[in-house]
Amino acid sequence: DAKTTQPPSMDCAEGRAANLPCNHSTISGNEYVYWYRQIHSQGPQYIIHGLKNNETNEMASLIITEDRKSSTLILPHATLRDTAVYYCMPISSGSARQLTFGSGTQLTVLP
Amino acid sequence: GAVVSQHPSWVICKSGTSVKIECRSLDFQATTMFWYRQFPKQSLMLMATSNEGSKATYEQGVEKDKFLINHASLTLSTLTVTSAHPEDSSFYICSARRLAGANEQFFGPGTRLTVL
Numbered sequence: 001d002a003k004t005t006q007p008p009s010m011d012c013a014e015g016r017a018a019n020l021p022c023n024h025s026t027i028s029g030n031e032y033v034y035w036y037r038q039i040h041s042q043g044p045q046y047i048i049h050g051l052k053n054n055e056t057n058e059m060a061s062l063i064i065t066e067d068r069k070s071s072t073l074i075l076p077h078a079t080l081r082d083t084a085v086y087y088c089m090p091i092s093s094g095s096a097r098q099l100t101f102g103s104g105t106q107l108t109v110l111p
Numbered sequence: 112g113a114v115v116s117q118h119p120s121w122v123i124c125k126s127g128t129s130v131k132i133e134c135r136s137l138d139f140q141a142t143t144m145f146w147y148r149q150f151p152k153q154s155l156m157l158m159a160t161s162n163e164g165s166k167a168t169y170e171q172g173v174e175k176d177k178f179l180i181n182h183a184s185l186t187l188s189t190l191t192v193t194s195a196h197p198e199d200s201s202f203y204i205c206s207a208r209r210l211a212g213a214n215e216q217f218f219g220p221g222t223r224l225t226v227l
C-alpha cells in the first residue's frame with residue numbers, strides 16, 4: 001500500500017470548513033483513498049472513500065486530484081465534536097485490504 | 112447499522128493472569144475481524160486478522176501464543192492476552208468487515224487493558 005503524508009495538526013474555527021490534506025504520491029491505480037477518524041479513546045470511524053471521482057456523503061466531501069497523488073477531506077461546517085485524529089489510507093482492491101494507520105492529522109475545532 | 116461492540120470496555124488485572132476481550136458485530140455478519148493495539152499517543156497497529164472458522168494471521172512481531180484469537184462465529188471474535196505483563200497495557204480495538212470483498216471496516220469502541 002502507498003505511503004501517506006499528512007500534517008500532524010490543524011486548527012479550525014467552529015462553523016467553518018475544515019480542509020484536511022493528504023499526500024499519497026505513490027498510490028497505485030487499484031488503490032482507493034479511505035478516510036477514517038478517531039476521537040480520543042474511541043475506536044476509529046469510517047468517513048468516506050473514493051477512487052478518482054470526488055465524493056460526498058452526509059459527513060464530508062472528498063476531493064481527489066486528477067493525478068490521484070493527493071486528496072483533501074472537507075468537513076463543511078466543523079463542530080466541536082469533529083475534534084479528532086483524521087487518517088487517510090490508500091487501500092488496494094486486493095484481497096488483503098488491511099488498514100495501515102499512519103500518524104494522521106489532529107484536528108482541533110476551536111469555539 | 113454496522114455496529115461493533117467490545118467487552119469489557121476496560122479491565123485491570125494482575126501480572127501473570129489472562130484476560131479475554133470479546134468483539135461482536137451486532138447487526139451484521141463479519142467474515143473477517145481485525146485486532147489492533149494502540150499505545151498512548153501512537154497510531155493503531157494491526158495485530159492480527161481472523162477469518163471465521165480458520166486460524167488467525169498474525170502480523171510480524173506479534174506472538175500468537177500470547178495473543179490467542181478465536182473467531183468461532185460470524186458475529187464473535189475473542190482476543191485472549193495470556194500471562195499478561197505491564198508492557199501489554201494498551202488500548203485494544205477490534206474491527207469487522209461486513210462482506211467478503213467490501214473494504215469498509217467498522218470499529219468497536221476499544222478495550223483499555225491495564226496490567227499491574
